[in-house]
Amino acid sequence: MREKILALLKEKSPSFVSGAEMAGRLSVSRTAVWKNVNLLQADGYRIERSPRLGYRLQEVPDLLYPLEFAGDLETKIIAAERRLIHYHRQVDSTAEVIKKLAEKGAPEGTIVLAEEQTGGRGRMGRSWYSPFAGGIWLHILLRPPLTPAQTPLLTLLASVAVTKAIRRLLPHVEAGIKWPNDVLVRGRKVCGILTELKAEPDIIHYVITGIGINVNIDAGKFRAELKDTATSLYLENNNTRVSRQKLTAFVLEEMDTFYRQYLSAGSLPVIEEWKKYSITLGEEVTIKNVLDVFWGKAVDVDSSGALVVEGKNGLRRHFQAGEVTLRGTGR
Amino acid sequence: MREKILALLKEKSPSFVSGAEMAGRLSVSRTAVWKNVNLLQADGYRIERSPRLGYRLQEVPDLLYPLEFAGDLETKIIAAERRLIHYHRQVDSTAEVIKKLAEKGAPEGTIVLAEEQTGGRGRMGRSWYSPFAGGIWLHILLRPPLTPAQTPLLTLLASVAVTKAIRRLLPHVEAGIKWPNDVLVRGRKVCGILTELKAEPDIIHYVITGIGINVNIDAGKFRAELKDTATSLYLENNNTRVSRQKLTAFVLEEMDTFYRQYLSAGSLPVIEEWKKYSITLGEEVTIKNVLDVFWGKAVDVDSSGALVVEGKNGLRRHFQAGEVTLRGTGR
Numbered sequence: 241m242r243e244k245i246l247a248l249l250k251e252k253s254p255s256f257v258s259g260a261e262m263a264g265r266l267s268v269s270r271t272a273v274w275k276n277v278n279l280l281q282a283d284g285y286r287i288e289r290s291p292r293l294g295y296r297l298q299e300v301p302d303l304l305y306p307l308e309f310a311g312d313l314e315t316k317i318i319a320a321e322r323r324l325i326h327y328h329r330q331v332d333s334t335a336e337v338i339k340k341l342a343e344k345g346a347p348e349g350t351i352v353l354a355e356e357q358t359g360g361r362g363r364m365g366r367s368w369y370s371p372f373a374g375g376i377w378l379h380i381l382l383r384p385p386l387t388p389a390q391t392p393l394l395t396l397l398a399s400v401a402v403t404k405a406i407r408r409l410l411p412h413v414e415a416g417i418k419w420p421n422d423v424l425v426r427g428r429k430v431c432g433i434l435t436e437l438k439a440e441p442d443i444i445h446y447v448i449t450g451i452g453i454n455v456n457i458d459a460g461k462f463r464a465e466l467k468d469t470a471t472s473l474y475l476e477n478n479n480t481r482v483s484r485q486k487l488t489a490f491v492l493e494e495m496d497t498f499y500r501q502y503l504s505a506g507s508l509p510v511i512e513e514w515k516k517y518s519i520t521l522g523e524e525v526t527i528k529n530v531l532d533v534f535w536g537k538a539v540d541v542d543s544s545g546a547l548v549v550e551g552k553n554g555l556r557r558h559f560q561a562g563e564v565t566l567r568g569t570g571r
Numbered sequence: 572m573r574e575k576i577l578a579l580l581k582e583k584s585p586s587f588v589s590g591a592e593m594a595g596r597l598s599v600s601r602t603a604v605w606k607n608v609n610l611l612q613a614d615g616y617r618i619e620r621s622p623r624l625g626y627r628l629q630e631v632p633d634l635l636y637p638l639e640f641a642g643d644l645e646t647k648i649i650a651a652e653r654r655l656i657h658y659h660r661q662v663d664s665t666a667e668v669i670k671k672l673a674e675k676g677a678p679e680g681t682i683v684l685a686e687e688q689t690g691g692r693g694r695m696g697r698s699w700y701s702p703f704a705g706g707i708w709l710h711i712l713l714r715p716p717l718t719p720a721q722t723p724l725l726t727l728l729a730s731v732a733v734t735k736a737i738r739r740l741l742p743h744v745e746a747g748i749k750w751p752n753d754v755l756v757r758g759r760k761v762c763g764i765l766t767e768l769k770a771e772p773d774i775i776h777y778v779i780t781g782i783g784i785n786v787n788i789d790a791g792k793f794r795a796e797l798k799d800t801a802t803s804l805y806l807e808n809n810n811t812r813v814s815r816q817k818l819t820a821f822v823l824e825e826m827d828t829f830y831r832q833y834l835s836a837g838s839l840p841v842i843e844e845w846k847k848y849s850i851t852l853g854e855e856v857t858i859k860n861v862l863d864v865f866w867g868k869a870v871d872v873d874s875s876g877a878l879v880v881e882g883k884n885g886l887r888r889h890f891q892a893g894e895v896t897l898r899g900t901g902r
C-alpha cells in the first residue's frame with residue numbers, strides 16, 4: 241500500500257493529490273492513506289500536507305529503498321523479485337546477514353543491502369569503511385552449477401559488472417580493473433569485491449559476492465592511511481553527488497547479464513570484457529603470493545582467470561592468487 | 572589423573588594393584604584413586620575391586636576414548652595434541668560440530684569423533700547410518716594454503732589414507748577406491764568421504780573432511796536399500812569384530828602422512844597411490860553429471876584429480892565431477 245501511495249504521489253508531483261482521490265483510486269479509507277503518508281515521512285520522504293489540496297511529494301530521500309531502485313529493474317536472477325531484496329538501514333556486515341540467509345536456504349539471486357555497516361570487512365579481514373548512505377554496501381547470493389575451480393571467474397565477472405555500471409552512469413569517469421577485481425579510478429580504489437564460497441570439491445553450494453562502492457564519500461572522511469589509495473565517485477565526479485539508487489540498479493543489471501551469459505556461454509566473453517577494462521595488462525608488475533615474489537610484465541589472463549606474468553627470461557607464470565602492484569607506482 | 576590411573580591399571584593387568592601403591596606413585600590420596608576408578612567404571616571400563624588386593628583392570632570398552640587411541644599416535648598435524656580431539660558419545664552430526672568449531676577459529680588438525688550420529692549425512696544430503704560404536708564417524712579440520720581448485724586432491728587423499736589404514740589393519744581385506752573417493756570391498760561401500768570447504772576464490776579458509784567407516788555393523792542392520800551396496804569390515808573379516816581404536820589411529824596417521832606429503836611434494840605421490848588402489852581405472856564406466864551421461868573406459872586420473880574417460884571414438888574427456896558406475900555391475 242505504501243508503495244502504491246508513493247507511486248501516486250510521484251505520478252502527480254510536483255502537484256498536489258487529494259486524500260480523497262488517492263483513497264478512491266486505491267479503494268482504501270482516507271485514514272489508511274493518512275497512515276501510509278506518515279510511514280513514508282518516517283522513511284525520509286518529504287511530503288507537504290495541505291488541508292485543502294491534499295499531499296505533495298517534495299523530495300525523495302537518497303536511500304536504497306527497494307521501491308526506489310528496484311521498480312524498473314530488468315534482471316532475471318539477481319534481485320529479480322522483491323522478496324529477494326533484503327534492505328537494512330544498519331547492519332554489522334552484509335556478509336554476515338547473507339551467510340545466515342544462505343545457510344537457511346535462501347534462493348539464488350538474494351541480495352542484502354545496507355545503508356551502513358558498522359563492521360564491514362574487506363580482504364584478509366581488513367575493515368571496510370561503510371558510512372551511512374556513503375556508498376553501496378551490497379552482497380549477492382548465487383548458487384551456480386559450477387566447481388570451486390571456476391569461482392575466480394565470478395570474481396572477475398563482478399568487477400566487470402561494476403566497472404560497466406559506473407561507466408554507464410558516469411561516462412567521463414574512467415573506471416578500470418586491477419587484477420583480479422579491484423575497481424580503480426586514476427589509480428585509486430573506488431570499489432572492492434570480496435567473494436566467499438561454500439562447496440564440495442566438485443560442486444559449489446553457494447557463492448556470496450560482496451561489493452563495496454565508495455559513492456558519496458568526501459575526501460576528508462577517509463582514514464589517513466586510505467587517503468592516497470582510495471577515492472569515491474563523488475570525488476571523481478567533480479565533487480558532485482552521484483545517485484546511489486541508479487548505480488545500484490545498474491550494478492544489479494550488469495551482474496545479472498554477465499552471470500547469465502557466463503552460465504550459458506562460458507568464461508570467454510567475461511574475460512574479453514575484463515581485458516577491455518584492465519589497467520594491469522601490459523604493465524610491469526610485482527606479484528606477491530604466499531610462496532614468493534615475482535617481477536615481470538602482465539601479459540594475459542587465462543581461461544581460469546589466472547594472471548599470466550612474463551619474467552625477464554621470457555618465462556611465463558600463471559598466478560591464481562597474489563597481490564599485484566604496478567611497478568613504480570607502489571599501487 | 573584418570574588417564575594416569577588407567578595407565579597404571581594397564582601396566583599391572585592382569586594383576587591387581589593396590590590403592591595405596593597407586594596413591595603413592597601418583598602422589599594423591601587413596602580417596603582420589605577411588606573416585607577416579609569410579610569414573611573409569613562409569614565410562615565402561617570393567618575394574619575388579621578387592622578390599623585386600625586393590626584394583627584390577629578386566630576389560631577396556633570398545634569406545635573411541637582419546638586415551639585409548641591417541642596415546643601412541645604419531646601425527647604432526649592431525650590430532651597431534653589432545654586438545655585437538657573432540658570426542659562425543661552422541662551428536663547430531665560430526666559435520667555440524669566441526670563447522671561450529673571451524674567458524675570459531677579452531678586450529679588445523681582439529682578432529683571430531685562420535686560413537687553415534689543421530690543425523691549423519693552423506694553426499695547430496697543423503698542420510699548416513701551411524702549406529703553407536705558401529706563405525707568410525709569422524710571429521711577432520713584442515714586449513715591448507717591451497718586454492719579451492721586443489722580440493723579434489725584432498726578428497727582423493729582421504730580415500731587413499733582410509734584404504735591404506737584398512738589394509739594395514741586387515742591385510743586380507745581387499746579395500747579399493749572407486750573414483751573419486753568411495754572405499755569399497757568386493758564392490759560394496761565400506762567408507763564414504765565427504766569434503767566441504769569454505770574459501771575465497773584464491774584461498775581456502777578451511778576444509779572439513781568427513782569420514783564414515785562401517786566397522787562392526789552386522790548385515791541385518793543395514794536398511795533394505797543398502798543391503799546390496801554397503802558392507803562393513805566386520806562382514807568382510809569373517810564376521811569377526813575389528814578394533815575401531817586401532818583403525819582410528821591408523822586412519823589419522825595415514826591422513827597426517829599423506830597430507831604433509833601433499834603440502835611438501837604436491838599432488839603426484841597422492842595420485843600414484845590412488846591409482847594403486849583404484850578399482851575404476853581400466854574399467855568400462857558410465858559417468859553422469861549435471862550436464863550429460865558419458866560412456867567409455869576410465870583410463871586415467873589427471874593432476875587435478877579429474878577422471879579421464881575415453882569414449883568409443885577415442886575422444887578423452889576429463890571429469891571433475893560426476894557419479895561413476897562400472898558398466899555391467901550397476902554400481
